[in-house]
Amino acid sequence: MEAKEISQAVIGRLPRYFRYLGELKDEGVERISSQELSGLMKVTASQIRQDFNNFGGFGQQGYGYNVEYLYREIGKILGLDKQHNFVIIGAGNLGRALGNYLNFERRGFIFKGMFDANPELVGKDVRGVKVMPMEQLESFIRENDIDIAVLTIPKTSAVEVADKLVANGIRAIWNFAHVDLNVPEGIQVENVHLSDSLMKLSYNINRYNSDIK
Amino acid sequence: MEAKEISQAVIGRLPRYFRYLGELKDEGVERISSQELSGLMKVTASQIRQDFNNFGGFGQQGYGYNVEYLYREIGKILGLDKQHNFVIIGAGNLGRALGNYLNFERRGFIFKGMFDANPELVGKDVRGVKVMPMEQLESFIRENDIDIAVLTIPKTSAVEVADKLVANGIRAIWNFAHVDLNVPEGIQVENVHLSDSLMKLSYNINRYNSDIK
DNA sequence: TAGATTGTTAATCGATTAACAATC
DNA sequence: TAGATTGTTAATCGATTAACAATC
Numbered sequence: 349m350e351a352k353e354i355s356q357a358v359i360g361r362l363p364r365y366f367r368y369l370g371e372l373k374d375e376g377v378e379r380i381s382s383q384e385l386s387g388l389m390k391v392t393a394s395q396i397r398q399d400f401n402n403f404g405g406f407g408q409q410g411y412g413y414n415v416e417y418l419y420r421e422i423g424k425i426l427g428l429d430k431q432h433n434f435v436i437i438g439a440g441n442l443g444r445a446l447g448n449y450l451n452f453e454r455r456g457f458i459f460k461g462m463f464d465a466n467p468e469l470v471g472k473d474v475r476g477v478k479v480m481p482m483e484q485l486e487s488f489i490r491e492n493d494i495d496i497a498v499l500t501i502p503k504t505s506a507v508e509v510a511d512k513l514v515a516n517g518i519r520a521i522w523n524f525a526h527v528d529l530n531v532p533e534g535i536q537v538e539n540v541h542l543s544d545s546l547m548k549l550s551y552n553i554n555r556y557n558s559d560i561k
Numbered sequence: 562m563e564a565k566e567i568s569q570a571v572i573g574r575l576p577r578y579f580r581y582l583g584e585l586k587d588e589g590v591e592r593i594s595s596q597e598l599s600g601l602m603k604v605t606a607s608q609i610r611q612d613f614n615n616f617g618g619f620g621q622q623g624y625g626y627n628v629e630y631l632y633r634e635i636g637k638i639l640g641l642d643k644q645h646n647f648v649i650i651g652a653g654n655l656g657r658a659l660g661n662y663l664n665f666e667r668r669g670f671i672f673k674g675m676f677d678a679n680p681e682l683v684g685k686d687v688r689g690v691k692v693m694p695m696e697q698l699e700s701f702i703r704e705n706d707i708d709i710a711v712l713t714i715p716k717t718s719a720v721e722v723a724d725k726l727v728a729n730g731i732r733a734i735w736n737f738a739h740v741d742l743n744v745p746e747g748i749q750v751e752n753v754h755l756s757d758s759l760m761k762l763s764y765n766i767n768r769y770n771s772d773i774k
Numbered sequence: 775t776a777g778a779t780t781g782t783t784a785a786t787c788g789a790t791t792a793a794c795a796a797t798c
Numbered sequence: 799t800a801g802a803t804t805g806t807t808a809a810t811c812g813a814t815t816a817a818c819a820a821t822c
Contacts, residue, residue, distance in 0.1 A: 357813065359764050363757035367739065381779060393779095394815050401781060409780040410822040426760045427767035441658035448654045451756060457763075495766060520766050522759060526580070534769055538762040542753065543664060544576035546735060547639045549751040550670075551572050553708060553733050554640035556747055570789065594803060606803095607791050614805060622804040623798045 354402050361399055362422055364389070369419040381412035428455050433493055434522075437509060438500035439464035439472065439479045442524060446498060447474040457496070461488050465505070485509075489516040496520045503527035567615050574612055575635055577602070582632040594625035641668050646706055647735075650722060651713035652677035652685065652692045655737060659711060660687040670709070674701055678718070698722075702729040709733045716740035 368389055372380060386393035400406050400413075406421055407413040423429060434452075436443045439462055446452075447459055462479045464470060472479045480488065488494070497513045499506055499521055506525035513521060520536040523529055526544075529537050581602055585593060599606035613619050613626075619634055620626040636642060647665075649656045652675055659665075660672055675687055678695045685692045693701065701707070710726045712719050712734055719738035726734060733749040736742055739757075742750050 354768075355813075356761075359761055360757075362764065363754070363760040366760070367757075383779080392815060394817090395813095397780065397782085398814080405781065407780050408822060409820070410778045412779065425764065427763040428760065430763075430767065432763060432766070441654075441661045445654035445658040446755075449755075452759065455756065455760070455763075457759060496762065519769075520762050522762055536762055536765040536769065538758055538765075540753070540755065540758055541576070542659075542662075543668065544573075544580075545751055545753055546665065546670060547576040547579070547641065547668070548569075548572055549709065549733050549735055549749055550640040550643075550645060550668075551575065551638065552749040552751075553645070554643065555567075556732075556749065568789075596803080605791060607793090608789095610804065610806085611790075618805065620804050621798060622796070623802045625803065 358399050358402055361391075361395075362426055365396075365399070366419065366422045366426065366428075369415055369422065372415045373419050377415050379412050379414055382407075384412075431456050431458055432495045433458050433460045434496035434498055435459075435461040435463065435485075435488065435494050436474075436498040436500060437463045437482075437485065438498075438502075438524075439466070439469045439474065440500060443498070443500035444474050446500065447477065450475075460492055460494060463488075465501075482509075486512055486516045489513065489518055494518065496522060498522045498524070499529075500524045571612050571615055574604075574608075575639055578609075578612070579632065579635045579639065579641075582628055582635065585628045586632050590628050592625050592627055595620075597625075644669050644671060645708045646671050646673045647709035647711055648672075648674040648676065648698075648701065648707050649687075649711040649713060650676045650695075650698065651715075651737075652679070652682045652687065653713060656711070656713035657687050659713065660690065663688075673705055673707060676701075678714075695722075699725055699729045702726065702731060707731065709735055711735045711737070712742075713737045 368385065382393040382396040385396055400418070403421070403425055406418050434457055436447050436459070443462065447462055453459070459475065459477055462474055462477050463482055463485050464479050465482045467481070469479050470481045489497070495518070497518050497520070499509065501509060503525045506523070506527050507529060510521060510529045510531060514531055514535055518535065520538070521529060521531065523537055523539045524542070526541055531537055581598065595606040595609040598609055613631070616634070616638055619631050647670055649660050649672070656675065660675055666672065672688065672690055675690050675692045676695055676698050677683060677692050680694070682692050683694050702710070708731070710731050710733075712722065714722060716738045719736070719740050720742060723734060723742045723744060727744055727748055731748065733751070734742060734744065736750055736752045737755070739754055744750055
């Protein structure tokens with residue numbers, strides 16, 4: 349398929365559409381117009397139609413969109429109809445919290461392994477998965493069809509671990525370490541920099557207060 | 562001050578500048594040009610100069626920027642020179658992980674209290690803070706100068722809790738619940754929707770693969 | 775058929791990049 | 799002073815919104 353590149357701005361909005369459509373579906377709503385969805389989601393109807401049309405027409409003139417169909421199609425676009433195996437590297441608080449989060453499984457993300465450099469954590473159980481030592485990471489990635497590595501380790505070791513992951517065929521890194529990873533073209537990195545997010549909040553608190561002075 | 566509105570695109574980049582400048586400072590680098598910083602951060606020098614100039618001139622022609630000064634100024638813009646007290650609502654895995662994260666304190670974010678609806682979690686200790694029952698939330702917010710509430714509870718209760726927070730004078734919500742909160746103008750909300758982030762990663766994995774077919 | 779609403783083109787708006795005069 | 803590099807204006811690019819013809 350000769351698909352033109354879809355902008356990340358559009359991709360970034362798809363999960364939110366997916367969530368709203370899922371809720372509408374669960375409420376038994378059968379169809380919805382861009383106008384109604386616009387009211388619900390507080391985005392323009394124009395943007396909704398443009399976004400959907402990046403992927404071809406999902407609607408029908410005079411009718412609107414079929415909720416269940418649109419929900420399913422967006423799921424497919426997001427790759428949620430496929431299984432993605434992941435490992436978590438770093439069995440600290442955050443790593444364990446993510447390992448225990450059950451909803452990922454519902455979307456096809458399967459928790460396959462967990463690793464930590466600290467011998468005291470090795471062998472511990474997180475939702476049926478035993479923490480393994482770092483020495484086993486590379487062979488495990490290769491032998492268990494792992495797509496995604498979740499990095500919940502300190503930034504000091506993150507860059508080095510990322511290189512190992514890439515060398516062993518990982519396809520994507522979900523990076524919670526507070527450092528920019530440098531990976532070759534074609535390896536996907538999604539950063540979750542929690543402290544950056546908190547700083548934005550801080551800025552907005554203070555800006556608002558100085559504005560009303 | 563009559564400051565024109567700074568776009569969120571710019572604000573979103575400030576924490577990353579702050580991080581790079583902090584590292585440069587720690588390495589003892591005294592000055593840097595937009596050109597050098599551009600090479601390091603992989604953004605255009607033009608964007609760097611435009612971003613900084615939103616807040617007035619921090620540099621000097623022919624010299625560049627003083628690293629330590631610029632670092633400190635960006636910190637001030639982000640409000641990191643002020644103390645922000647926060648509470649965590651939801652003492653599950655994620656809430657406890659955030660409570661145990663020490664680096665927030667270094668930036669002026671002080672962990673003051675933790676709450677949970679589950680009686681079995683009440684009384685537990687997270688880094689010196691005892692988990693309190695939800696009944697105490699509202700008075701605690703009012704009486705302890707709490708700026709930020711971190712929501713790590715299921716989406717089913719998040720909307721209701723957010724309303725209570727607003728009614729008791731919270732200024733900002735760091736929302737990890739997978740639901741959009743509707744708050745009055747002037748209350749800041751920063752969403753961290755982890756599953757949205759994971760879905761974006763999923764899209765990019767699958768897009769890349771179909772592109773190279 | 776008439777009304778509704780999409781798909782899509784055109785217009786606008788905002789953000790990024792390029793260029794260069796100002797100045798250290 | 800000459801060279802370097804900012805601050806800032808102008809040009810470009812991309813994303814959002816508006817408008818409307820196509821069509822169910």
